[in-house]
Amino acid sequence: MDADRLSxxxxxxxxLLIQPxxxxxxxxxxxxxxxxxxxxxLVWQTLRRLWASGSAIDPVIVKDQLEGFDHAAQYIVDxxxxxxxxxxxxxxxxxxxxAAAMAALRDLGQQLAAAGTLDEQIALVAKANxxxxxxxxxxxxxxxxMFRSFAADHADAKSPDYIPWP
Numbered sequence: 001m002d003a004d005r006l007s008x009x010x011x012x013x014x015x016l017l018i019q020p021x022x023x024x025x026x027x028x029x030x031x032x033x034x035x036x037x038x039x040x041x042l043v044w045q046t047l048r049r050l051w052a053s054g055s056a057i058d059p060v061i062v063k064d065q066l067e068g069f070d071h072a073a074q075y076i077v078d079x080x081x082x083x084x085x086x087x088x089x090x091x092x093x094x095x096x097x098x099a100a101a102m103a104a105l106r107d108l109g110q111q112l113a114a115a116g117t118l119d120e121q122i123a124l125v126a127k128a129n130x131x132x133x134x135x136x137x138x139x140x141x142x143x144x145x146m147f148r149s150f151a152a153d154h155a156d157a158k159s160p161d162y163i164p165w166p
Contacts, residue, residue, distance in 0.1 A: 011096075017059050029097070
């Protein structure tokens with residue numbers, strides 16, 4: 001694997017193999033469809049499955065889970081060797097999402113060109129808009145953080161203003 005030709009999805013995987021405790025951060029942000037290459041998607045699904053089950057994650061365990069994947073060990077070693085650090089994981093995640101959106105839009109463009117009716121084209125344009133719309137990030141909090149946030153929001157001794165109603 002050539003570092004100059006390393007895809008964003010491979011960078012995500014290399015970073016997660018280097019620092020597996022970051023898998024949760026990636027699992028919240030990425031979907032299986034964001035991984036275009038079959039080997040990368042297979043490794044991603046394995047990492048996500050191990051993380052979701054609470055299992056330990058390390059390169060040997062991931063390799064052992066990749067049954068039927070020829071050269072899995074070499075692929076994993078190459079991923080880890082090509083990514084110098086996990087410090088840029090957020091950048092790699094965003095680049096992976098952008099690359100996946102671009103690939104989906106290219107596919108939708110081909111479908112749009114082949115669409116036979118205006119209704120089909122409208123549906124495809126609406127689907128394309130879903131890839132280009134900016135979504136506000138969701139805040140993640142555990143129960144203690146939510147309680148502290150609620151308490152801080154309501155700590156003001158001032159009573160709320162009510163609208164008088166007859």
